[in-house]
Amino acid sequence: MSTDPTTARYSVEGLTALSESLLHEAGIEKAHARAMTARMIDGDLLGHRTHGLAFLPTYLDRIEGGHIGSGGELETLHDDGATAAWRANRLPGAWVMGEATDLLLDRITDRAVATVTVADCSHIGCLQSYLLPFTERGLLVTLTATNPGVASVAAPGGTRGVITSNPIAMGIPTRADPILIDQCTSVGSNALFEGYAVRGERLPGKWLVGADGIPTDDPTVLRADPPGTIQSLGQTDFGYKGFGFGLMSEALSIALPGYGRRSRPDRFGQGVFLQVLDPGRFAGSDTFLDEIDHLVGSVRDDPGAAGATIRLPGERALAARRQQIRDGVVIGAEVLARLTPRANRSSTPLPTPL
Structure with a gap:
């Protein structure tokens, strides 16, 4: 059990039941509610608390405001087998990403590269959560997403937001735990x-x-x-580097899907770029893994500075995920406090702490 009075541990099953019930009560189809819930809980499991169940009240507000829809279907703008471009029309982002994942895992079986772009889906949540299905298959995956209705990052030396925090994620398979990169291009x-x-x-x-x-x-x-x-990554001295990566994200997740800033959209839609590569169709899977494992070994062999801990991207997140699956998910008291009135109105029982 947690010793912090502001947090408690809950079972994945109890939290899942609460979230799915509240989403379904708000008008979200059951399959969509399952996908949204799974991604939020995985965000908590990986330690991305801002994109875990703490985001559920925001999703419920957006559903009530008509900014997340659960009816309708994905619209295909282009599909040639290796690439597909979709318009999601504000369908739940987590469900859309699940569909994109299934499509890519199917199509990468007979090609080296497969890509999906998505225009105008709702918020997809924690990017790192989408990487494991690919790395578990020995695939290299790149994901970036952004919101063309939010401009909170200025160019270096500027004072007016022109892009937003623009996260970029990559999953790199190894023969052990994968490397899971997920970071904003801003601070x-x-x-x-x-x-x-x-x-x-x-x-x-x-x-x-x-x-x-x-x-x-x-x-x-x-x-x-x-x-x-x-501020972009690098801040005052080197922010031009982070801003450059932010522009890369804009090109991939806004310009390629065709859902950008020119039309001045509201702040509730996202553009997504998801691409998978099969190392077996390049120099070969074993050669790829030999090189990555050598690199990982070089990191592990570094004795490190006094008092320092050397970690690979995703290492702490995966350890937290395993531990919380075993011992219960840590949820802050303020998260359940925000959900309690909604649960009471719909007669949805709150989960019991472990």
Whole structure:
């Protein structure tokens, strides 16, 4: 059991029942509710708390506002076997990503590269959560997604947001645990800074820039009028590097799907780029794994600086996932407090702490 009075551990089954019930009560089809719930809980399992069940109240608000739909079908804009382009028309992002995953796992069996782009789906959640089905098959996967209705990151030296936090994820198979990269091209996600603002806390560093162009640790500048912006990775000295990766994400997940900023969309849709490569159709799977395992071994062999811990991307997340599947998922008290009124209105029982 958790010793932190602000958290408790819950079974995956109990949390799943709560989330699926609330989503279905709000009007989401059962298959869509299952997909959304699985991705949120996996976000918590991997330690991405901002995109775990903490996001469920936001999803419920968006459903009530008509920003997440559960009816209709995916619209195919293009499909030549190796590539498919879809328009999702605000269907639940987690369900759409499940369909894209199934499609790519099927199509990669007889080709080297397979790609899906998605225009205008709803929020897909934690990117890292989508990587394991591919790495478990020995496949290399790249995923990036962004929201063309949000502009919270300025160009280096700028004061007006032109892109947003633009996460990029990659799953790299090894002969042991995969390498799971999932990081924003800015210092942090919009949800991260909103969390600090809601809690009334200052940031650990001057990760934002006020509308006056001065770096600050005050998260409320993003809510100001005019708003501040999030610094790109590298911040003041080297932010042009992070901003460059942010532009790459825009090209892949906005321009390729054809769902971009020109039409000034609202803040509730996303564009997605998902691509899978089969190393067996390049220099060969064994050669690929030999090289990756050698690289991993070089990281492991480093004695490290005094007091430092050397980890590969995804290592801590996978350890947290295994531990929480065994011992229960850690959920903050404030998350259930936000869900309690909705559960009471629909007579949905809250899960019991372990």
